[in-house]
Amino acid sequence: MMMYIVFIMSVIFVISIVGVSSKPSPIYGGLGLIVSGAMGCGIVFSFGGSFLGLMVFLIYLGGMLVVFGYTAAMATEQYPEAWISNKVVLGGFLSGLVVEFLMVLYVLWGEKVSFVFEFNGLGDWVIYDVGESGVFSEEIMGIAALYSYGTWLVVVTGWSLFIGVVAIMEITRGN
Amino acid sequence: MNPFISIMLLSTLVLSTMIVTISSHWLFAWIGLEMNMMAIIPIMMKKPTPRATEASTKYFLTQATASALLMLAIIINLMYSSQWTIMKLFNPTASILMTMALAIKLGLAPFHFWVPEVTQGIPLTTGLILLTWQKLAPISILYQISPSINLHLMITMSFLSILIGGWGGLNQTQLRKIMAYSSIAHMGWMTTILLYNPSLTMLNLLIYIIMTFTMFTLLAQNSTTTTLLLSQTWNTMPIMTTFTMLTLLSMGGLPPLTGFMPKWMIIQELTKNESLLLPTLMAITALLNLYFYMRLAYSTALTLFPSTNNMKMKWQFYPTKQMTLLPTAIVLSTMLLPLTPMFFILL
Numbered sequence: 001m002m003m004y005i006v007f008i009m010s011v012i013f014v015i016s017i018v019g020v021s022s023k024p025s026p027i028y029g030g031l032g033l034i035v036s037g038a039m040g041c042g043i044v045f046s047f048g049g050s051f052l053g054l055m056v057f058l059i060y061l062g063g064m065l066v067v068f069g070y071t072a073a074m075a076t077e078q079y080p081e082a083w084i085s086n087k088v089v090l091g092g093f094l095s096g097l098v099v100e101f102l103m104v105l106y107v108l109w110g111e112k113v114s115f116v117f118e119f120n121g122l123g124d125w126v127i128y129d130v131g132e133s134g135v136f137s138e139e140i141m142g143i144a145a146l147y148s149y150g151t152w153l154v155v156v157t158g159w160s161l162f163i164g165v166v167a168i169m170e171i172t173r174g175n
Numbered sequence: 176m177n178p179f180i181s182i183m184l185l186s187t188l189v190l191s192t193m194i195v196t197i198s199s200h201w202l203f204a205w206i207g208l209e210m211n212m213m214a215i216i217p218i219m220m221k222k223p224t225p226r227a228t229e230a231s232t233k234y235f236l237t238q239a240t241a242s243a244l245l246m247l248a249i250i251i252n253l254m255y256s257s258q259w260t261i262m263k264l265f266n267p268t269a270s271i272l273m274t275m276a277l278a279i280k281l282g283l284a285p286f287h288f289w290v291p292e293v294t295q296g297i298p299l300t301t302g303l304i305l306l307t308w309q310k311l312a313p314i315s316i317l318y319q320i321s322p323s324i325n326l327h328l329m330i331t332m333s334f335l336s337i338l339i340g341g342w343g344g345l346n347q348t349q350l351r352k353i354m355a356y357s358s359i360a361h362m363g364w365m366t367t368i369l370l371y372n373p374s375l376t377m378l379n380l381l382i383y384i385i386m387t388f389t390m391f392t393l394l395a396q397n398s399t400t401t402t403l404l405l406s407q408t409w410n411t412m413p414i415m416t417t418f419t420m421l422t423l424l425s426m427g428g429l430p431p432l433t434g435f436m437p438k439w440m441i442i443q444e445l446t447k448n449e450s451l452l453l454p455t456l457m458a459i460t461a462l463l464n465l466y467f468y469m470r471l472a473y474s475t476a477l478t479l480f481p482s483t484n485n486m487k488m489k490w491q492f493y494p495t496k497q498m499t500l501l502p503t504a505i506v507l508s509t510m511l512l513p514l515t516p517m518f519f520i521l522l
Binding site for chain 1: 176184214
């Protein structure tokens with residue numbers, strides 16, 4: 001079962017994203033995002049990217065989603081729409097579930113789980129590895145490179161995030 | 176809008192397009208497109224009416240979907256070529272997905288539905304930015320991946336755009352919607368020639384931007400947004416009627432005006448590549464475009480459109496709006512045809 005952990009996590013990932021996109025109230029959508037974020041982290045962990053997965057937990061779930069949850073709680077209505085309270089939302093969720101279930105059957109039946117994630121190693125000695133080098137972890141070196149060689153990228157992404165906030169402030173100002 | 180914020184957003188708009196055009200890494204190009212979308216949304220909502228909100232929402236949804244598809248195509252390309260350089264794509268799936276994502280961004284048929292509705296909901300000068308500046312970034316990416324674009328998909332989308340751009344504009348009286356359908360049709364002409372001679376795409380883009388800028392600046396002088404208002408310009412600024420007529424005829428592609436140049440070059444290039452039916456059909460469907468431009472020119476310059484009598488006696492004030500580059504633009508959009516050999520610099 002442990003061999004299929006990535007597959008199980010990706011299935012739960014898809015199911016929770018279906019739960020978000022079937023349009024319940026934002027509070028319940030936030031719950032779906034938490035579960036999908038956690039499962040995404042788990043997939044990144046399984047491929048050896050421990051640092052990046054923990055970053056996602058910290059910044060995405062612990063920073064952005066918390067702020068989102070607070071603002072959604074401030075703007076919520078008296079009877080928020082859950083997945084079972086509205087036929088449209090329930091129908092969307094169930095159709096996504098059915099399609100995902102069919103895909104799971106197809107992957108498991110056709111022994112195609114190995115397509116979902118690739119083993120990198122010598123037969124029985126299965127190694128989940130980030131890259132080909134056995135000396136250092138490419139993931140950590142990449143993050144270090146972001147702040148040394150990739151200064152322009154930090155500037156551009158920082159500016160675009162700043163512009164995102166400015167754009168949202170301007171739009172919601174209202175006068 | 177706070178002028179500080181306005182300057183920041185406009186400079187981000189310029190910066191984002193520059194990032195998309197000069198970058199060699201797919202991630203950077205994608206970041207540039209996202210910044211582009213982020214920066215123009217508050218500009219579109221300068222006056223926060225429900226109309227503008229609806230237009231901004233539609234723009235945001237379509238462009239965000241296109242960005243997601245673009246990212247998927249980039250990652251599929253990464254999977255099959257293991258490198259991030261912007262060059263031709265190495266997988267047909269990635270190529271088709273990216274072509275469709277960029278078609279959504281440009282407003283090519285069958286993804287054209289957002290263009291008239293978004294253009295109608297925003298002020299005239301913002302519509303100008305939307306229809307000219309926002310086309311630069313996606314076309315630069317299309318130019319760079321042009322060796323790997325699927326011919327059938329591209330020709331289908333572009334011919335459908337010319338058809339829909341011509342046909343859809345026939346029933347319109349709102350000038351912004353007419354300009355939107357004109358943009359769809361011109362995008363169709365531009366992307367037809369992309370796989371045969373991408374320099375002509377650039378030529379067509381340049382001429383289209385000049386003509387659209389002229390048209391929008393002429394419309395913004397009197398803030399005319401309907402045919403009815405346009406038909407009253409003979410009373411307030413008579414010279415504008417002549418300019419409007421000449422620019423409209425140029426946009427329709429009539430010789431000896433500038434707008435004929437890209438159409439002529441495109442048809443010549445297509446016939447050199449032994450496709451005869453396509454340019455014939457394209458030239459015929461361009462007549463639909465010419466018809467509604469002619470109708471506007473008719474009601475503006477050639478006839479007195481019916482109106483009430485008090486509309487015929489307006490004060491002729493000195494124009495206080497700054498006519499930025501209008502004389503230059505008018506000359507460029509009507510008299511550039513003899514300079515056709517000059518455009519070999521685009522090669």
